[in-house]
Amino acid sequence: xxxxxxxxxxxxxxxxxxxxxxxxxxxxxxxxxxxxxxxxxxxxxxxxxxxxxxxxxxxxxxxxxxxxxxxxxxxxxxxxxxxxxxxxxxxxxxxxxxxxxxxxxxxxxxxxxxxxxxxxxxxxxxxxxxxxxxxxxxxxxxxxxxxxxxxxxxxxxxxxxxxxxxxxxxxxxxxxxxxxxxxxxxxxxxxxxxxxxxxxxxxxxxxxxxxxxxxxxxxxxxxxxxxxxxxxxxxxxxxxxxxxxxxxxxxxxxxxxxxxxxxxxxxxxxxxxxxxxxxxxxxxxxxxxxxxxxxxxxxxxxxxxxxxxxxxxxxxxxxxxxxxxxxxxxxxxxxxxxxxxxxxxxxxxxxxxxxxxxxxxxxxxxxxxxxxxxxxxxxxxxxxxxxxxxxxxxxxxxxxxxxxxxxxxxxxxxxxxxxxxxxxxxxxxxxxxxxxxxxxxxxxxxxxxxxxxxxxxxxxxxxxxxxxxxxxxxxxxxxxxxxxxxxxxxxxxxxxxxxxxxxxxxxxxxxxxxxxxxxxxxxxxxxxxxxxxxxxxxxxxxxxxxxxxxxxxxxxxxxxxxxxxxxxxxxxxxxxxxxxxxxxxxxxxxx
Numbered sequence: 001x002x003x004x005x006x007x008x009x010x011x012x013x014x015x016x017x018x019x020x021x022x023x024x025x026x027x028x029x030x031x032x033x034x035x036x037x038x039x040x041x042x043x044x045x046x047x048x049x050x051x052x053x054x055x056x057x058x059x060x061x062x063x064x065x066x067x068x069x070x071x072x073x074x075x076x077x078x079x080x081x082x083x084x085x086x087x088x089x090x091x092x093x094x095x096x097x098x099x100x101x102x103x104x105x106x107x108x109x110x111x112x113x114x115x116x117x118x119x120x121x122x123x124x125x126x127x128x129x130x131x132x133x134x135x136x137x138x139x140x141x142x143x144x145x146x147x148x149x150x151x152x153x154x155x156x157x158x159x160x161x162x163x164x165x166x167x168x169x170x171x172x173x174x175x176x177x178x179x180x181x182x183x184x185x186x187x188x189x190x191x192x193x194x195x196x197x198x199x200x201x202x203x204x205x206x207x208x209x210x211x212x213x214x215x216x217x218x219x220x221x222x223x224x225x226x227x228x229x230x231x232x233x234x235x236x237x238x239x240x241x242x243x244x245x246x247x248x249x250x251x252x253x254x255x256x257x258x259x260x261x262x263x264x265x266x267x268x269x270x271x272x273x274x275x276x277x278x279x280x281x282x283x284x285x286x287x288x289x290x291x292x293x294x295x296x297x298x299x300x301x302x303x304x305x306x307x308x309x310x311x312x313x314x315x316x317x318x319x320x321x322x323x324x325x326x327x328x329x330x331x332x333x334x335x336x337x338x339x340x341x342x343x344x345x346x347x348x349x350x351x352x353x354x355x356x357x358x359x360x361x362x363x364x365x366x367x368x369x370x371x372x373x374x375x376x377x378x379x380x381x382x383x384x385x386x387x388x389x390x391x392x393x394x395x396x397x398x399x400x401x402x403x404x405x406x407x408x409x410x411x412x413x414x415x416x417x418x419x420x421x422x423x424x425x426x427x428x429x430x431x432x433x434x435x436x437x438x439x440x441x442x443x444x445x446x447x448x449x450x451x452x453x454x455x456x457x458x459x460x461x462x463x464x465x466x467x468x469x470x471x472x473x474x475x476x477x478x479x480x481x482x483x484x485x486x487x488x489x490x491x492x493x494x495x496x497x498x499x500x501x502x503x504x505x506x507x508x509x510x511x512x513x514x515x516x517x518x519x520x521x522x523x524x525x526x527x528x529x530x531x532x533x534x535x536x537x538x539x540x541x542x543x544x545x546x547x548x549x550x551x552x553x554x555x556x557x558x559x560x561x562x563x564x565x566x567x568x569x570x571x572x573x574x575x576x577x578x579x580x581x582x583x584x585x586x587x588x589x590x591x
Contacts, residue, residue: 028213031178031213031217032216034169034171034179034182035218035221035224036220036224038158038161038162038179038182038183038221039182039185039189039220039222039223039225039228040228041158041183042154042157042158042161042182042183042185042187042189042190042221043186043189043190043224043226043227043228043229044228045131045157045161045187045190046157046187046190046191046225046229047228047229047232047233048135049135049139049150049153049154049157049191050150050233052135052136053139053142053143053311055139055143056092056142056143059143060088060091060092060144060145061074061084061088061143061145061310062074062076065310065311065314065315066145066307066310066311067309067310067311067312067313067315068308068316069307071307082304082307083304085303085304085310086297086301087300088144088145088296088300089144089146089292089296089297089299089300089303090293090296090300091144091293091296092140092143092144092146092292092296093144093291093292093293093296093348093349094292095140096136096137096292096349097290097291097292097348099133099136099137100289100350101287101288101289102289103129103133104133104134106126106156107130107133107137107138108137108348108349109350109446110148110152110351110353110446111138111152111153111155111350111351111352112151112152112156112205112352112353112443113443113447114126114156115155115156115180115184115206116205116206116443116447116454117447117452117454118159118163119177119180119206119207120452120454123173123176123177124162124163124166124173124176124177124179124180125163125176126159126160126164126180127160128163128164130156130157130160131160131161131164134156134160134350135153137350138152138153138351138352139153140350141292141344141349141351142311142351143311144296145300145303145309145310145311146299146311146351147309147311147337147340147341147343147344148341148344148345148349148350148351148353148356149312149351149353149354149355149356149358150191150312150352150355151188151191151192151352151353151354151355153350153352154187154190154191154352155188157187158182158184158185158186158187158188158225159183159184159187161183162179162180162181162182162183162221163179163183165179165183166179177207178207178214178217180206181202181206181214181217182202182217182220182221183221184198184201184202184206185199185201185202185219185221186198186221186224186225187225188201188222188408189221189222189223189226189229190226190228191229192408192411192412193226193229193230193233193235193411194226194408195222195223195225195411196222196407196411197404197407197411197412198221198222198225198226199215199218199219199222200401200403200404200407200408201401201404202218202222203215203218204404205399205404205443208454237412237413237414239314239317239412239413241318241322241384241388241413241414241415243415243417244381244382244384244385244388244415244417245381245385245417246381246417246418246421247378248379248380250379251380252421254372255421255424255428256424256428258386258389258425258428259393259424259425259426259427259432260429260432261368262364262368262390262394262397262425262429263393263394263396263428263429263430263431263432264397264432265360265364265394266357266393266395266397266398266399266429266433267397267398267433268338269338269342269353269356269357269360269394269398269442270398270440270441270442270445272338272339272342273341273345273346273353273442274445274446274449276339276342276343276345276346279346280295280343280346280347280348281346288348291347291348292347292349294347295346295347295348295349296347298343299340299343299344299347299349302339302340302343303340306332306333306336308333308336309340313337314355316333316359317359317362317391320333320362320363320366321362321365321383321387321388323382323383323384325366327367327370327371330363330364330370331363333359333363334364337356337360337363338356338360341356354399357394357395357397357398357399358391358394358412360394361390361391361392361394361395362390362391362394364390365386365388365389365390365393365394366383366384366390367383368383368390369381369383369384369385369386370383372386385418385421388409388413388415388418389418389421390425391409392405392406392408392422392425392426392429393405393425393428393429395409396433397429397430397432399441400441401441402426402427402430405426406419406422406426409422410422451465465545466545466546467542467543467544467545467546468541468543468544468545468546468563468573468575469542469543471575471579471580471582472542472563472572472573472574472575473560473574473575474573474574475501475563475571475574476495476497476500476560476574477495477500478500478501478503478571479501479502479503479513479530480502480503480505480530481504481505481529481530481531481534482505482529482530483530484530485518485521485526485528485529485530486522488530489518489519489522492518493515496559497558497559497560497576498514498515498516498557498558498559499512499515499537499556499558499559499560500512500513501562501571502530502534503571504531508570509562509564509569509570510531511534511536511537512534512535512537512556512561512562513530513534513535514558515558516557517533517535518530518533521533537552537555537556537557537562538551538552538555538556538561539552540552540561540564540575541563541565542564542566542572542573543566546580546583549561549575550577550580553576553577553580559576559578560574560575560576560577561576562574
């Protein structure tokens with residue numbers, strides 16, 4: 001830091017004023033200012049996004065939310081009756097398909113995995129155009145009947161805004177990731193009027209840690225976005241539900257069973273989502289920009305059969321927990337939502353999976369509640385209680401984010417009385433999901449299918465995607481198998497590796513000789529050649545990744561290993577610990 005000296009003798013030097021850009025990049029106060037700005041931007045983005053959804057829903061269906069309209073005709077085209085449902089997904093697909101394909105392919109799908117990937121692998125860098133393209137594509141998808149939610153899109157929209165802010169001020173990667181999380185938290189908070197759930201969603205799923213400085217910035221962003229959202233939407237719970245109460249402590253045993261059942265439904269949702277996506281990939285042979293329109297015909301047919309699947313479906317969800325549907329229809333809605341959401345994403349639609357998981361949990365939980373209430377009417381609460389708890393359990397079973405599930409369900413419903421049973425069911429659902437699905441979740445499975453494992457440390461991921469061929473060092477002079485021990489000892493001492501390759505008279509690789517083996521033979525005064533002492537160390541080829549090479553070096557004696565061509569078996573180079581360290585921390589050019 002430069003110093004500004006006073007002309008008076010003995011005056012203590014004071015620091016020169018920092019440029020505004022440096023202050024924003026490096027100080028905690030600067031981070032807080034950026035977090036507030038991003039929160040305000042995310043809040044305004046959430047307002048605009050919800051307006052777009054409402055506008056397109058009115059345009060395509062003639063209703064504020066067609067899922068509760070019961071298969072009515074479009075008021076502008078009454079002659080078509082409900083058959084307009086076959087047309088609107090195709091029309092919307094013809095608009096957002098080319099838009100996504102040309103300007104932001106990452107806007108396709110449910111959004112959150114792309115943000116997780118950007119944070120884990122790209123230092124938080126998300127193209128600025130994703131904000132606009134994702135908003136338009138998702139609003140068109142949902143407004144025309146796509147059975148997806150708005151959580152994924154608003155997370156991606158807010159995150160892209162945070163990334164754009166950070167890159168504009170040239171923030172380092174660590175702070176850029178924090179600003180991406182700030183945008184995600186702000187979007188969730190403003191969209192669902194959930195200022196507490198926003199930060200926990202961002203920290204638990206996006207950043208995947210709870211560092212103090214990061215948490216503070218994310219909370220500031222969430223609070224700011226909530227203020228903006230409440231100024232427009234009002235300060236009311238996102239779902240308006242009657243109060244529910246528990247009747248008997250014995251019900252906690254039933255909530256454990258509910259956690260297992262609905263947690264398994266969350267796992268089923270995850271598996272069916274990717275099964276249908278794979279099937280769509282396998283069947284489609286045309287241009288990607290046309291895929292949403294052609295697939296929209298199938299989606300329209302499903303909506304014609306079950307119009308409750310239109311859009312996000314919150315009115316249907318509320319009807320379910322209020323006891324307006326019978327047991328069999330609840331199960332039909334559960335299966336229908338799994339298929340409709342999976343189909344929407346599989347054909348190239350844009351939208352989230354959070355709201356569908358709540359929907360699935362509400363249907364499964366309420367159906368479970370009807371069954372146990374019929375069996376034990378004097379001991380159990382109304383089925384709606386089980387529907388509310390099922391919402392959190394299904395999300396926990398799919399996303400495996402128990403803290404977020406508890407907090408967001410409390411904020412969405414305003415029902416404090418269900419917190420204890422909700423926590424019970426969510427923990428059980430999370431354990432059930434881990435048992436049935438392993439380490440993957442509905443978000444991370446999409447990345448793992450691309451070969452990305454964000455659960456590993458960044459350095460470990462970098463090693464796994466770097467091949468030995470990229471860091472090869474020159475091969476040291478090999479020893480022939482008839483070399484005597486004393487010349488071999490001298491060569492080993494000069495090499496500095498403690499190990500050298502051995503070749504036969506035909507030039508083929510025979511193994512390696514180590515300084516230890518030569519020293520022991522010389523001590524015993526054995527009259528041997530290098531060929532008698534050669535051993536085969538773990539195999540490393542040019543195609544091996546650095547993780548495997550590091551394992552091989554750990555098992556070997558010495559500081560290096562020969563690298564072979566996988567097809568011919570010929571020696572092609574040398575790999576050392578130093579080369580792997582250089583790959584982990586490449587030299588950077590001074591700015």
